[in-house]
Amino acid sequence: MEKLKRRIAIIGSGLRGLTAAYEIDKAIREQNLPFEYVLLEERAGVGGMIHTIEMDGYAIDVGASAFDSRRADISDFLQGLGLEEERQFSIGGKLVLFDGNAVIEDTMPTYHGMPLFLHDIWQAGGLTLDAKLRAFMNGLFLSKNLHENPEYSTDNFLEFRLGREVVDYMAEPYYPDNVYGSMELLPVKLFDENLVTIYGKTHIGKQKREHLLRYADGSGQEYTFRKGLAALTGRLAERLEGHIYLNQKVKSVGRLPEELLLVELNGRESMRVGSVVVTTNPQESLGFLESFTREIAFPKAQSTSVGTAFFKLDKKTVKNLPDGQGYVIPRRSSFHSTKIVVLNRKWPLFEHAEHYYVLVEFGRRLEETLIELADDLVMDIIKHELKEMLDLTAEPLQATFYRWEKAVPHFSLQQRQEMLDEGYQVCAAYAKNGIFVGGNGITGYGMENAIKEGKRLADETIRYMKNLEEHANP
Known part of the structure; x- marks a missing residue:
């Protein structure tokens, strides 16, 4: 019985689950702890939304695509895995706005498409004079600190700082849901804390110019690995060899006497454990935690499906190559695509490739129609949009797409207010039962957040297991 209490089950082998398992493994080895762990994955492989394919000797990420060096610093984590020297940083400037009719290229320093310095608003292409004046006056005179209020x-x-037009045409296209969540549903400190640093003061841009320029869009701000992001998940999986169990769908997690939990798998097997770490999508987690959710209500999320289309193009057929890495498309356009990236313009390893390799992202909150169509219809729509933007004179040499159903969960702003409240007891109530709940969207989005949350879940689990061990061996 004591051996069963010392077992930890980690559910889900996306980046959160792999990180949590890696940190638990490290704590067990470094502290000589008597615990053991298993990592349970429903699918036939690890990685979640990290999916790297190989084409003509190049590693191409068709799911999650890159880390942003302006977000959480994970260099120590990568160094521990021996991956810091494997990074390749982006080149080719920044993404350019395509509004559905024309390319709007701004030469001023920007942060996610917005002017980094207040006085540059007058140079912003595509904005009306009224919008520029409103943004300038709001930034100059208004001092209400909305970022301090989670409501x-x-x-x-x-909108308060820069105006509605700036938000719709300059900010929103540069913040994809699958990386940041929805700006309509997240308080700014949870969405992107850099916005507080840059736009949270009354006089935007009064800080030292050199300091703010570190946030500017452009070359070097994103990075991946020479062998793609699968290099990261693969390295983590290597460290966890012997502890990963694939094709293991968790059906339910229940409570047993003597502080044990029962994890039922595939409807036929089960295992008893001392604690469970949950890193799957919140909607999926609610299904197998049903016996607990009746007692401890966890907020239900509405999820968005997203997709990526990959194209290999003959260079001779492309007549309108973007000056930067590619294009972003605002919601207020007739296009379904949200972002188009020409990998030859973004990553050094692709610069001299014989063909162009292009990724097209699609899928936004409240816009599920395209994702739900048949494969051939989706591809026809995306190819038509790609042809218009790049002015293609022939069909792609190769085209395929990948979709992630209900992959991006969204909580309402009211739910977020409750979840961020210091008195919020839901996660604490689960933790008392030995269940540590994480997953995309719980505390944030993106790969940097996944690593941060995986570490937190591991720390909380090890503390809980140590307490169990102390009570068992007073």
């Missing part, structure tokens, strides 16, 4: 979303904050 205000990031959308509210940016």
Whole structure:
């Protein structure tokens, strides 16, 4: 019985689950702890939304695509895995706005498409004079600190600081849901804390110019690995060899006497454990935690499906190559695509490739129609949009797409207010039962957040297991 209490089950082998398992493994080895762990994955492989394919000797990420060096610093984590020297940083400037009719290229320093310095608003292409004047006056005279109030979303904050037109045409296209969540549903400190540093003061841009320029869009701000992001998940999986169990769908997690938990798998097997770490999508987690959710209500999320289309193009057929890495497309356009990236313009390893390799992202909150169509219809729509933007004179040499159903969960702003409240007891109540709940969207989005949350879940689990061990051996 004591051996069963010392077992930890980690559910889900996306980046969060792999990180949590890696940190638990490290704590067991470094502290000589008597615990053991298993990592349970429903699918036939690890990685979640990290999916790297190989084409003509190049590693191409068709799911999650890159880390942003302006977000959480994970260099120590990568160094521990021996991956810091494997990074390749982006080149080719920044993404350019395509509004559905024309390319709008701004030469001023920007942060996610927005002017980094207040006086540059006058140079912003595509904005009306009224919008520029409103943004300038708001930034110059208004001092209300909306970022301190969780009742205000990031959308509210940016509209108050820079105006509606700036938000719709300059900010929103540069913040994909699968990386940041929805700016309409997240308070700014949870969405992107850098916005507080840059736009949270009354006089935008009064800080030292050199300091703010570190945030500017452009070359070097994103990075991946020479062998793609699968190099990261693969390295983590190597460290966890012997502890990963694939094709293991968790059906339910229940409570047993003597502080044990029962994890039922595939409807036929089960295992008893001392604690469970949950890193799957919140909607999926609610299904197998049903016996607990009746007692401890966890907020239900509405999820968005997203997709990526990959194209290999003959260089001779492309007549309108973007000056930067590619294009972003605002919601207020007739296009379904949200971002188009020409990998030859973004990553050094692709610069001299014989063909162009292009990724097209699609899928936004409240816009599920495209994702739900048949494969051939989706591809026809995306190819038509790609042809218009790049002015293609022939069909792609190769085209395929990948979709992630209900992959991006969204909580309402009111739910977020409750979840961020210091008195919020839901996670604490689960932890008392030996269940540590994480997953995309719980505390944030993106790969940097996944690593941060995986570490937190591991720390909390090890502390709980140590307490169990102390009570068992007073």
